[in-house]
Amino acid sequence: MAIAPSIDMLLEPAPSVAEERNLETVEMTINMGPQHPSTHGVFRMVLTLEGERVKNVQSHIGYLHRGAEKLGESGDLEGYRKAMITLDRTDYLSSLLNEHAYVMAVEKLAGISVPERAEYIRVILGEITRINSHCMFYGAFGADSGATTPFMYAFALREEIQQLFEAVGGARMFPNYYRAGGLREDVPHDFVRRVQTIIDRALYAFDDFDNLITTNEIFLSRTRGLGIIDQTRALDLGVSGPLLRATGLPYDVRRSEPYSIYDRFAFDVPVGTTGDCYERYLIRQEEMRQSVRIIDQALKDLPGGPTMGNAPKALRPPKGEAYVRIENSRGDFGVYLVSDGKSSAPYRVKYRSPCFVNLQSLNDMVIGTYIADAVVALGSIDIVLGEVDR
Amino acid sequence: MTNNAASELTLQAVPSWMPAFLVAPMIGGLSLADLIALVVLLLFVLNFVMIEIWMERKVAGHVQLRRGPLHVGPHGSLQSPADVLKLLTKEDLTPVAADPIVFPMAPYLVFVPVFLTFLVIPWGPLVLFGNFVIRPFDLGLVYMVAIPAMQGIGLVMAGWSSGNKYSLLGSARVVAQLISYELPMVIALLGVAMMAESLNLTTIVESQMKQGWNVFLQPIGFLVFFLATMSEMSRAPFDIAVAESEIVGGPFVEYSGMRWGMFYLAEFAAVCLNSALSTALFLGGWELFPGSHALGLGWISDQFGLLFFMGKMIVLVVIIQWARFVLPRLRIDQLMDFAWKFLLPAGFVNFILTAILQVFGFVPFAIGIGLTLALAAVLLATYQARRSPSTVALIRTSPEAVPTSQGLGLPV
């Protein structure tokens, strides 16, 4: 924009107030550009505003497209393992959950069985990742509504979790820890103690989180009644995760189509009623507590034994395809894997990322609200641009 | 009423030991003592702002489970001078689309009114110096409301001349906010003026020493004034105009270097100013504790009143800073609702109660307070019922309870 706003723009409302109270306003197009403190990554929203109300929203994505799927096909030797490296970096907040999906797809195609210990450890690490991701959501959502403190509280807890990831997988963010058939290596000897410390600390932290903003008057008035999607519309759009559960449909992949060993654990699935931002926030807070419950049960029953199944050294699954879906922290994450039986890399790997589909509901949520509400509604979808763009 | 023309009294009670050449009026009616006092005030404001910035970062740190600046100087105390030095050495960018005359002018129009209002604050006596007040205007309250209102023009100029849609949005929000919150502020001050029967700030403080602090006599007025001034300064939770997470700085987004520093300086100086005014008008100014004059301990505040004033002011500053980091931000329409539908009626209630006290005496006033409390309790009860968070239904698969830090047998 190279020209200064002209004075006519502000004097536009025609002086015909005497006749009919039909005030005309001027539309302004504002670009919440790729670089912005609250678009959660490189996401561009072009808002057409009338005063402070949003008339139209156009989303532009693709700024973080790095070709994860194409790179997944182009590995040479050990292509099936290398595809996971770019997968880690798509949804960087729930990388271990996504790895679980991919690794299950390869195991389904190749018919590899996984030992018990590996399954338990995968569940524990997956639920810890879910807590990690929801903490980040808590911090970012608080920042979107204007409170700067939730961010710090959330990151204090995340710091411990990421130190655990470093001890287990070698890196704080992209551990690249699962393999087809089990884990890359066994966990460190103090794993159980560390996880127990984390979940003990986490319960106090969750109470702290709640004391800070959950019943805060200002937070309630900012988020309640905002961003409501109808349940049929949500299903039509393919929305999943806390957004779908907030509308009242109790669809959680861990519960409706249990994978891995989730059918052995007792946990509740929080479901809302109206579908607004506040309920999504509450659902995620509750999911964190339910994750702690799952981890608690898994830690008690953690068996010994090997952590790697009967996966061949050179992995070439037979010709076929497999589609595996798990419950990511953002919704229903799917991996569609096609193998041609000959090459050592996947023939086609497609990641069905929940944020990509959930983001289509932005127009429904935002049109007609204030610009400040647009930011909060976008925050409640909890997008991770790496996953949207792959 | 004495006519306080500049050619007459300079300090409230000129100490007898001051030589004549200091107090004789010279240039434009100002004496040398006047000029020295102005310079001291400016230096005090600038330095206090630096200390205040450090305090804010420390308060922020401790609220957010960390400790704030630690490395630059002992406990990070040299962090503020370092930041000021950085701002001074930054390049002053002016966007191409910005208006060349209005754009540089705006920061000064925001800072100067704040500084001008410092002239009427009665700081309190300190041993040999007598009472520190640079200009004890008889219309002090009017001055104190009128002059900071000029900030609004400065902010609109800043937002407008930046040539940026975000700034325009921000300045539109700021204008609406400032205008809306002027009214509750003035209504709250009416009660104060009625209690002291004067508009002179020093007289108001002295009357509080006789009658009791205004914060106890009109608590609603104090609340209304405190919140209204927090909003006038665009402090959180009323900082929608400079909302960082949405319009990234509002009217200030195109300013860099020391021009931005002037806005920042103006905001912190305003925090200091409004805390000082709240102390003087509601918290008994430089009195040690309520009723100390009646108990015969007035001589302590007559000697060291300045220190007690500063102490109370710093407490209020910390409270304002604390509120920033704990609360989310109000949306613009919620902010306006708060001003017009809550603060203004509360200010009127306070006004009526104070009038009852002045005219009819204490007993009807107590009855009035009782009725107000009853009304507030009823409103609060209905409000609580309306705002309880919606229960998130859980699909139960087992009778085990949801774990909390108490439920798992951990020490509370």
Place this chain on the structure above:
Amino acid sequence: MRDAKGLRPMEGVRARIESATSGLASVFGTAIDEVTVTVPPENLPEAARRLKETDGLKFDYLRCLSGVDYQSDGIEVVYHLFSTRLAQKCVLKTRLAAEGDAVGTVTTVWAGADWHERETAEMFNIRFEGHPYPEPLLLERDDQGTIVPGPVLLKRFKLRPKEPPAQYGFPEEE
């Protein structure tokens, strides 16, 4: 009526789909634990509509829409479907002859196919007819209007190999 994973068994699903999509030249198969239905491209929107609306099927949730490039065998568009009410899943497929071909859109059936179709169209250089806004989603257009860098997920699109540097180490000072 549910298998170990909580879903209705495959044989029943297959029978119901067979009866619902009669006359659409559908070919059936299995993909480990899912029923696959392959229809020719011209019958695809009709098949999608029937799968969503028929009483025993009610596939109201489009999980995933992807394309697979089988080079000389054509480009396959794969729709993974799920029914939230009846707890069953299936896969709908169609095979396009080559790149540049078109198939009807399913955005009238499932609104969520919008972005999926935009992405598949730009990545495989195919078209979805009737799409409300057929613009590239992740890639962008250059000044002439062509999509850069091109249909990335086709097998003929080679990723640029990295050449080793001509000289290792620091260049010598002249």
